[in-house]
Amino acid sequence: METPEIAGMRTIHEIGSHAAAGFPVSVNPLRRSQPLQSLPITPRGYPYPYHAKEMHMPQPRILFVIGSLRKGSFNQRLADVAAKHLDGRAEISTLDYRDLPQFDQGEEFPAPPSIADAREQVSQADAVWIFTPEYNYSYPGTLKNLLDWLSRPLDPTFQDKTTVLTGKKVALTSAAGKSAGAGVRGKLTEILDFLKSDLLGRQVGIVLPGEAFVTGEYEPSADDVKAVELQADELLDSIGK
Numbered sequence: 260m261e262t263p264e265i266a267g268m269r270t271i272h273e274i275g276s277h278a279a280a281g282f283p284v285s286v287n288p289l290r291r292s293q294p295l296q297s298l299p300i301t302p303r304g305y306p307y308p309y310h311a312k313e314m315h316m317p318q319p320r321i322l323f324v325i326g327s328l329r330k331g332s333f334n335q336r337l338a339d340v341a342a343k344h345l346d347g348r349a350e351i352s353t354l355d356y357r358d359l360p361q362f363d364q365g366e367e368f369p370a371p372p373s374i375a376d377a378r379e380q381v382s383q384a385d386a387v388w389i390f391t392p393e394y395n396y397s398y399p400g401t402l403k404n405l406l407d408w409l410s411r412p413l414d415p416t417f418q419d420k421t422t423v424l425t426g427k428k429v430a431l432t433s434a435a436g437k438s439a440g441a442g443v444r445g446k447l448t449e450i451l452d453f454l455k456s457d458l459l460g461r462q463v464g465i466v467l468p469g470e471a472f473v474t475g476e477y478e479p480s481a482d483d484v485k486a487v488e489l490q491a492d493e494l495l496d497s498i499g500k
C-alpha cells in the first residue's frame with residue numbers, strides 16, 4: 260500500500276501495528292536519528308524517541324539572580340532552598356554580576372565583555388529567578404544596574420528592539436522586613452512588564468524573623484520553605500519542562 264505523506268507528517272501505517280487505525284502521527288524529521296521503519300514502538304504506538312521517558316531530554320536551565328551581594332545573604336539562603344528542591348529537575352546556575360561596570364550609554368556598542376557574558380547567560384536560560392532584598396521600599400541599585408544593561412537591544416541600529424529579557428520567564432522572590440518586599444517586587448514587576456518579560460504570577464514575599472537580624476542567621480520556617488517550593492514547581496511547569 261502506498262504511504263500517504265504530508266510535509267513532516269507520516270501515517271502510523273509506517274511505524275507498524277496501528278496501520279488499520281490510520282491516525283496520523285506527527286514526526287519531526289530533524290529529531291529522527293534512524294529510519295522510522297526500524298524504530299521500536301511504545302505500547303501507545305509512538306516510536307521510542309518520542310516517548311518522554313526514553314528521551315534524554317535536557318533539563319531546563321534556571322538562572323538565579325541574587326539581589327544582595329552580602330555574604331550570608333538571607334535571600335541567598337532562600338535561593339539555596341529553591342535549588343535543593345529543583346535538584347535533578349533543573350540545571351541551576353547563579354549569575355555573578357558583582358563586578359559589572361556602572362551602566363554607561365556611551366559604552367553600549369560593543370558591550371563590555373562582562374556585559375556580553377551576562378546577557379549570554381540570561382539568553383541561554385529558560386527562566387530567570389530573582390531573589391532580592393528590599394532597599395527603601397525599592398530595588399537594590401546593583402540589581403537595577405544589571406537590569407539596565409540587560410534591557411538594551413542587541414542591535415546597534417535599534418531596528419530590532421528585542422532584548423535578552425523580552426519574553427523571558429522571570430520569577431520574583433523577596434526576603435525583607437515587615438513589608439515582605441512588597442515594594443521591591445512591585446517595582447520590579449513594573450520594570451519587567453515594561454520590558455515585556457513573562458512574569459510568573461506567583462511571587463513569594465517573606466517577612467524575615469527579627470532574630471535573624473540579631474544573630475545574622477536565618478533558618479527558613481516550614482511555611483517559608485513550602486512557599487518557595489510551590490513557586491519552584493510552578494516555575495518549572497510554566498516553562499513546560
Ligand SMILES: Cc1cc2nc3c(=O)[nH]c(=O)nc-3n(C[C@H](O)[C@H](O)[C@H](O)COP(=O)(O)O)c2cc1C
Pocket residue numbers: 327328329331332333334335391392393394395396397434435436437438439440442467
Ligand atoms: C539600605 C537598606 C534599606 C533597606 N530598606 C528596607 C525596606 O525598605 N524594607 C524592608 O523590608 N527592609 C529593608 N531593609 C532590610 C533588608 O531587607 C534586610 O536587611 C534583608 O535581610 C537584606 O537581604 P539579604 O539578607 O539578602 O542581604 C533595608 C536594608 C538596607 C541595607
